[in-house]
Amino acid sequence: MKSIIFLCLLSSALQAQLIDASHYSGLYHHPVEPPKYQAAKNNTNEIQMVFSGLFLFYKFAFSSQDFNKCTFHPSCSEFGLLAVKKHGALLGMLSTLDRLQRCNGMSPELYTIDPERMLLIDHP
Amino acid sequence: MPTLRIVFGLILSLLTQIALQGQNLEETFQLGKTNFLMGNDQAASLALERVIFFGQGQYDAQAFEMLGQISSRASQFEQAARYFGSAVQASFDEITVARNTLFKASAQLRNEDFQLALIELLGMSDALPDSLIQAREFLLGVSYFNIQNFAESRQHFRGAIPPEAKNRIGQIDSLFNALESIKHPNPKKAKLMSIFLPGLGQFYAGDIKNGINSLLLTGGFFTVGFIVAINYSLVDAMVAVVPWIQRYYVGGFNRAAGIAENKKKSKQDKLYQLILLTARPN
Numbered sequence: 270m271k272s273i274i275f276l277c278l279l280s281s282a283l284q285a286q287l288i289d290a291s292h293y294s295g296l297y298h299h300p301v302e303p304p305k306y307q308a309a310k311n312n313t314n315e316i317q318m319v320f321s322g323l324f325l326f327y328k329f330a331f332s333s334q335d336f337n338k339c340t341f342h343p344s345c346s347e348f349g350l351l352a353v354k355k356h357g358a359l360l361g362m363l364s365t366l367d368r369l370q371r372c373n374g375m376s377p378e379l380y381t382i383d384p385e386r387m388l389l390i391d392h393p
Numbered sequence: 394m395p396t397l398r399i400v401f402g403l404i405l406s407l408l409t410q411i412a413l414q415g416q417n418l419e420e421t422f423q424l425g426k427t428n429f430l431m432g433n434d435q436a437a438s439l440a441l442e443r444v445i446f447f448g449q450g451q452y453d454a455q456a457f458e459m460l461g462q463i464s465s466r467a468s469q470f471e472q473a474a475r476y477f478g479s480a481v482q483a484s485f486d487e488i489t490v491a492r493n494t495l496f497k498a499s500a501q502l503r504n505e506d507f508q509l510a511l512i513e514l515l516g517m518s519d520a521l522p523d524s525l526i527q528a529r530e531f532l533l534g535v536s537y538f539n540i541q542n543f544a545e546s547r548q549h550f551r552g553a554i555p556p557e558a559k560n561r562i563g564q565i566d567s568l569f570n571a572l573e574s575i576k577h578p579n580p581k582k583a584k585l586m587s588i589f590l591p592g593l594g595q596f597y598a599g600d601i602k603n604g605i606n607s608l609l610l611t612g613g614f615f616t617v618g619f620i621v622a623i624n625y626s627l628v629d630a631m632v633a634v635v636p637w638i639q640r641y642y643v644g645g646f647n648r649a650a651g652i653a654e655n656k657k658k659s660k661q662d663k664l665y666q667l668i669l670l671t672a673r674p675n
Contacts, residue, residue: 290666290669290670290673292499292502292503293502293503293535293669294665294666294669296502296503296505296535296539297538297539297658297661297662297665298655298658298659298661298662298665300655300659301655329606330606330610331610331641333603333606333648334603334606334607334610334611334641334644334645334648335640335641335644
């Protein structure tokens, strides 16, 4: 008799633990968060501000309508902005052209893979 | 004096032996259990893993179950499901098997492995206490809902409601009826509209900003292509502009479908939250 009561109590406690609606409430719909572009922040001079503006315009007007995905992380546009910030306008643009040439997914063995994003890591 | 030294040495060695005696399996298990109940998950994991490694299987079911709970608390649901699976294998009585199967399915659901959870839940025995059957039905309802099989989900959510709360079955039915009446925006329709005219599907789905963006972008490339074809040749236009048009045109109609899908799911999600609260067995 005691064991039956214990089993009933145990299964009720278990039910309470399993049927916590909050565990399953976030499963069906994942609202799309607006992207936050860290690369466009913390500009230190006018050139960086201009390139950040161009980057944000590209992201808003062009990239948002694109179905393609860059094979790298950071993406080519982010790489471009980061390269300009790191090496200056001229070397940064050359570095971006080089990156665009490499963005074809044909040599994955040359890069480390980011397991979370499943993209090839390539920083400027 | 030497006799006193010998006696003192013997007493000291006896005390040292007692003090340095290692924990036995039972003590280690109890230590793990106590830490688990107190929420000291790291210490509990270490003790329970030792019990599993050194034990002969007598504590495996309970130890694996607690390890599963610890992984769930840490939101490591894939690992939790593996631990609960091991607990199922190590269990002998039907109730423990059912309990761990339910925990495994719950972890799989929280890891968004809906099909795997369904396999576990549909394979369970029917000869179980009502509370476990209701829990299983609730989890089946959640699984079917998330793979958008609303008819099956309705049946299982109804089955999760205890007999003394029959009035809630009517509420579940009305919530599912409301769910099925959500037709707008239809992702396929949005896609077809954007195939017909870029941006139209986005307008239909209520995303004006993206609609204007898509219309201007694709329209701009069409205009450039037309000008190139007039001033140079059709081949030049094809080579220079068509890849761009194709890229943003296809991107645009796929995006229209995505926007419509997102809006529709957002509406359905509000009802899903109400269904979850209504269908709780207790």
